[in-house]
Amino acid sequence: MVRVDVKGCASFVQEADYAKYVTKALDAFDVLKNETGAGNDFLGWKKLPRQITERELHQYESIRDKWVKKGVDLVIAIGIGGSYLGAKCVIEALSHNFARQLKRKDAPEVVFAGNNLSEEYLAELMDLAAERNVACIVISKSGTTTEPAVAFRVVKQLIESRYGKAEAADRIVAITDAHKGALKTLSTQENYETFVVPDNVGGRFSVLTPVGLLPICVAGFDIKALVEGAQDAMKGLGIKSDKNPAVIYAAMRNCLLTELGKSTEILVNYNPKLTFVAEWWKQLYGESEGKDGKGIFPASVNNTADLHSMGQFIQEGSRLMFETVLHVERAQRSVVIEADPQDLDQLNFLAGKHVEHCNHMAELGTVLAHIDGGVPQMQVCIEKVDAFNLGGLLYFFEFACGISAYVLGVNPFNQPGVEAYKKNMFALLEKPGYEEATKAIKERL
């Protein structure tokens, strides 16, 4: 179970102030639990861990097994935002750091597309696909998002021209809305196996739907353990208490924002495997809270690398941030530093120590230095980076996000601001129906 430690905020925050925000967070907990707040038609994610059945997990495994039998060694997962980051963060966290170089073949390699509009990216993806046995999972809840639609057009053509239309239908799976959207129409027409993103689950809360589970399963990871971790978290987080880690996290971050003006939160990790957990978290909190002129700007650093780039700013730059450190209690691999007879690098004082011990001391030293530099510190702690703990961590952040956004006074489950760039892009691309907007935008150039 995730643990939250706020000791590193004690020298910044008055106890009475924090208590005020705990009360607000407990009220917000009720709003979330009783489903009485804004956006309450998008709360399907809360119960997902308990609703996922063995049968559902088996369906994903069957697709993986079918593709493995065909010799598929590259699965292109197409999607953007919430239709991408959940799967990407879990796959990155559970993968061997050097899986690609080691050419491990225990499951197909899953690569992502449709999360950018770079021509070079797509062209280079085609270079890779040219050498591999390819299948595709195309994901778009709305079924109308431009980036994945463009990528899918290219990948679909590649698969159809290489394997023929009938076989292509066996190598393409679509995940989209139950009834509407261009992707739904296309999937029905082309006879693709299709999974549904439930109406009441928004993109950034969809990691425990087929959106996340299918690519993670195809990549060879233990989705049952991921779901069990989320189930375990759900039990603990469902209890109304000032000891509930989601209540503590939501209360403290709102207290830091409102009482101290700390308007940036940096999620800090000390394990490269967690880089994309931070990217997923940034979308979750950025899209859920950044609206109505409010919100905490979510940023991230990957330490210790970023201590040698961003460390200076965090230590001594403008004091606008607090940090939330993702603390992992133990490494699952072992590298011990050996004594060296010459000791030219003067590291013999570390002889016999595990590298992770040094990592933990770097983390602790940084936390204390940043407190001295005026940066409040929270810790979100998990035991280790495995599927069970990740399931718990992702569910924790989702649940805490709902509470935190309600404390802030915004609807966590909409994202009206995401439309602004799309309107401009369509106007600039001269999409039919955008004639007036095209004229207006061209006058601005």
Ligand code: PA5
């Ligand atoms: O969280 C969200 O709702 C968004 O980030 C969406 O996931 C993202 O815009 C992709 O949308 P879609 O799945 O409809 O293509």
